[in-house]
Every structure is written in C-alpha cells, then in structure tokens.
Amino acid sequence: MKISASDARADVLRRSLRSRTVRALGLALAGLCLALPARAQVSDLVDRSTLRVCADPANMPFTDEKEEGFENKIAALLAAKLGLTLDYTWFPQATGFYRMTLGSKRCDVVMGYVAGGDPVLNTNAYYRSAWVLITPKDGDLADVDTLEDPRLKGRRIGVVAGSPPGDLLSRNGLMSMARPYSLMVDRRFESPAEAMIKDINDGEIDAGILWGPIGGYYAKASPKPLAVMPLVKEKGDPSLVYRITFGIRPGELNWKHQLNDFIQKEQGAINRILLDYGVPLLDSHDRPIEQAP
Numbered sequence: 308m309k310i311s312a313s314d315a316r317a318d319v320l321r322r323s324l325r326s327r328t329v330r331a332l333g334l335a336l337a338g339l340c341l342a343l344p345a346r347a348q349v350s351d352l353v354d355r356s357t358l359r360v361c362a363d364p365a366n367m368p369f370t371d372e373k374e375e376g377f378e379n380k381i382a383a384l385l386a387a388k389l390g391l392t393l394d395y396t397w398f399p400q401a402t403g404f405y406r407m408t409l410g411s412k413r414c415d416v417v418m419g420y421v422a423g424g425d426p427v428l429n430t431n432a433y434y435r436s437a438w439v440l441i442t443p444k445d446g447d448l449a450d451v452d453t454l455e456d457p458r459l460k461g462r463r464i465g466v467v468a469g470s471p472p473g474d475l476l477s478r479n480g481l482m483s484m485a486r487p488y489s490l491m492v493d494r495r496f497e498s499p500a501e502a503m504i505k506d507i508n509d510g511e512i513d514a515g516i517l518w519g520p521i522g523g524y525y526a527k528a529s530p531k532p533l534a535v536m537p538l539v540k541e542k543g544d545p546s547l548v549y550r551i552t553f554g555i556r557p558g559e560l561n562w563k564h565q566l567n568d569f570i571q572k573e574q575g576a577i578n579r580i581l582l583d584y585g586v587p588l589l590d591s592h593d594r595p596i597e598q599a600p
Contacts, residue, residue, distance in 0.1 A: 356391065356392065357393070357394045358382065358386040358389060358391040358392065358393050358415070358416070359394050359395075359396060359413070359414040359415045360382045360393065360395050360414055360415075360416055361396050361398065361408035361409055361413070361414035361415075361416065361417045362379070362382075362395050362396070362397060362398075362417070362418065363398070363399055363400040363404075364398075364399070365399075365493075365494040365495040366399075366400060367494075367524070368520060368521065368525075368584050368586075369418075369419055369520070370418070372395075372397060374395075377584040378418035378419050379418075380580045381418055381433075381577055381580055382416075384573060384576060384580070385566075388569055388572075389565075394414075395414070396408050396413045396414035399494075401491060405426060405427070409427065409555070409556050410426075415555065415556075415559075415562070416553050416554070416555050416562075416566070417553065417554035417555075418553060419551050419553075420552050420553065420554030421549050421550070422549070422550035422551070422552050424554070426557065427554035427555060427556070428554070428555050428556060428558070428559060428560075429552040429553070429554060430552045430553040430554075430555070430566045430567050430570065431570055431571075432551060432552050433551065433553070433570045433574070433577055434550075434551050434578070434581055434586065434588055435548060435549065435550050435551070435588065435590070435591070435593075436518075436519035436537070436549065436551065436586060436587055436588060436589060437519050437537040437539050437547050437548040437549070437587065437589060437593075438470075438471065438472050438516055438517065438518055438519060438522075438537075438547040439516070439519045439522040439523065439535050439536055439538060439587055440452070440514055440515075440516055440535075440536045440538055441503075441507060441517060441522050441526050441533050441534065441535055441536075442507070442514045442533065442534050442536075443507065443508075443532075443533060444531075444532035444533055444534045445532070446513075448462070448514055448534075449534040450536075451514075451536065452537075452538070452539075453538065453540040454472070454475050454476060454479050454481065454538065454541060455540075455541075455542075459481055459514070460480070460481070461484060462481075462484060462513040462514060463484050463485070463512040463514075464481055464484065464485050464486070464512065464513065464514045464515065464516065465485070465486045465487075465488055465507070465512045465514070465515035465516065466485050466486070466487060466488070466515070466516050467487075467488050467489075467490050467499060467516070467517065467518075468487040468488065468489060468490050469490045470490060470516075470518075471545040471546075472516045472538070472547060473485075474545055475541055475545075475547070476516075478543075486506070486511075486512050488500075488503050500517055500521045501525055503515040504525045504526065504533070507533065508529060508531045516538070519535075519537060519586060519587040520584070520585075520586045520587075522535055522587075523535050523584070523585035523586050523587045524584050524585045524586070527585035528585075535585075535587060537587045537589060537593075537595065539589065539593040548589065548593060553566050575599050575600040578596065578599035578600075579599040582596075582597070582598070582599055
C-alpha cells in the first residue's frame with residue numbers, strides 16, 4: 308500500500324475501491340485443503356514451493372529491496388507460517404504494475420491493495436487506516452480532527468496533488484492556501500512525504516495531509532514531535548478511510564482462502580508489525596487501535 312494514483316481514485320477511492328463473492332465450489336475446495344500440509348494448500352499458484360511477492364523496490368514504509376518495510380515483514384511472517392521460501396518480483400507501483408507482476412504470473416500476491424480495487428481478487432482486509440492530518444504537537448492545531456474545523460481557515464496545508472483529501476480541502480475553502488506535493492514520483496530519488504514533514508518542522512506549512520501508513524511512519528521518525536490525527540469525521544465522498552487487503556489473481560479462490568486463514572490466525576502479530584511502524588490503525592467503528600494482543 309503505497310497509495311498509487313489509480314488506487315487513490317479507484318479505490319476510492321478507493322487509494323474506488325470494494326468486495327466479492329466466493330462460490331460454493333471454491334469454498335468446498337478450500338475446505339478440503341485444510342486437511343493438507345501447507346505446501347499442498349497453494350494449489351492455485353504457479354510455483355508451489357515459493358511465496359512469490361510482487362513489490363515496489365523503493366516504497367517505504369511499505370516495501371523496499373532491503374526488505375525493511377512493514378509489508379516485507381508481513382510477507383516474511385506469511386512465508387514462515389506457510390513453510391515456503393520468500394522471493395520477490397520487484398517493479399515500481401505505477402502504470403503497468405499489475406500487468407508486469409500478477410498479470411504475467413511472475414509473482415502471486417501483492418501485500419497491500421485497497422479493498423475493491425480492480426483488477427485483483429481481494430482477500431479479507433488485514434487493516435483499516437485513514438488519511439491523517441499532521442501538525443506540530445505543541446501547536447494550536449494539534450487537536451484538529453476534521454477539515455471542517457474553522458481553525459484551518461487561512462492556514463498553509465500540504466496535500467498530495469490529485470489525492471482524495473484535495474476534494475475536501477476545496478469543499479471547505481482551504482485550497483487557496485494549500486501547498487501541493489507530487490503524487491507520482493520515483494521514490495528512489497524523491498520522497499514527497501519526507502519533504503512535507505520537513506516543511507511542517509521548518510514552519511513552511513502549518514499542517515500536512517498524508518495517507519495514514521506514510522504519515523504515521525514519517526511523523527514517528529520526525530526530529531520534532533508531531534500530532535497525527537486520522538480524518539475519520541469527514542462528511543460525504545470521498546471517504547478518507549480504507550480497508551487494505553492482499554491482492555491476488557481473480558479466480559484463485561483456494562489461495563484466497565489460505566491467505567484469509569493466515570490473516571485470521573495472525574491478526575495480532577500483523578497489528579504489532581503495523582503499530583511498530585507507526586501505522587494509525589482503526590477498528591470497524593473508526594476508533595484507534597493502539598495496542599495489539
């Protein structure tokens with residue numbers, strides 16, 4: 308997850324985005340697989356001895372080639388639980404990502420995909436998060452939890468160009484003072500999120516809006532304390548809250564069942580990984596999840 312331009316609009320959005328029905332035959336086959344060893348349960352896959360993950364090589368905090376992102380850590384946990392060797396197909400999350408990875412069967416799972424996002428088959432969601440408003444923790448905007456707050460009038464607010472929060476800034480009369488940051492960049496050389504955090508710390512802007520996992524991660528690493536407020540109270544479309552799933556090829560119902568089983572059994576471990584990276588987690592009622600079992 309990385310929110311791509313297509314994810315942001317389609318998902319929504321959804322980064323849109325939402326659900327499918329598993330057929331009775333698929334469920335029956337998946338049920339039979341429960342009695343088989345882990346290696347035998349990945350019968351949908353091209354390579355049954357390896358967990359082949361499709362990932363961006365430079366998209367922290369999600370993934371990178373050093374396997375330092377939180378999706379890398381979740382993939383490692385999944386591989387260990389399945390008893391499979393972990394392997395990656397690296398490709399930038401931009402135009403052509405699906406075609407060159409899942410679509411060409413070079414790999415078998417994308418570790419972060421907005422629920423409902425075409426053209427993949429989504430698993431159950433393994434976390435919910437939202438776009439967040441980031442401000443200096445000791446400032447007068449630290450407790451602002453909606454873009455309708457009158458204290459934002461006349462403030463300089465950073466926003467990713469073309470992202471869903473831009474619509475809400477316009478609706479609330481905040482766009483004239485907004486500072487845009489690029490959405491589609493080569494993350495090997497540019498990091499709009501880090502640039503936005505620096506501008507907040509330097510006083511160049513009063514606040515910034517980022518996708519939760521990105522904002523939470525870089526705010527946590529900030530040299531100055533920052534407040535991170537999930538924007539869950541916005542009215543109307545687009546919603547700024549999303550469910551994130553694994554993405555696989557359509558029709559691979561057996562593999563979907565296997566991944567759903569992993570999510571159910573390992574949700575606590577997954578949450579611990581996400582919280583360690585500063586991801587603002589939300590429960591089904593948009594309340595923050597601050598601890599994992």
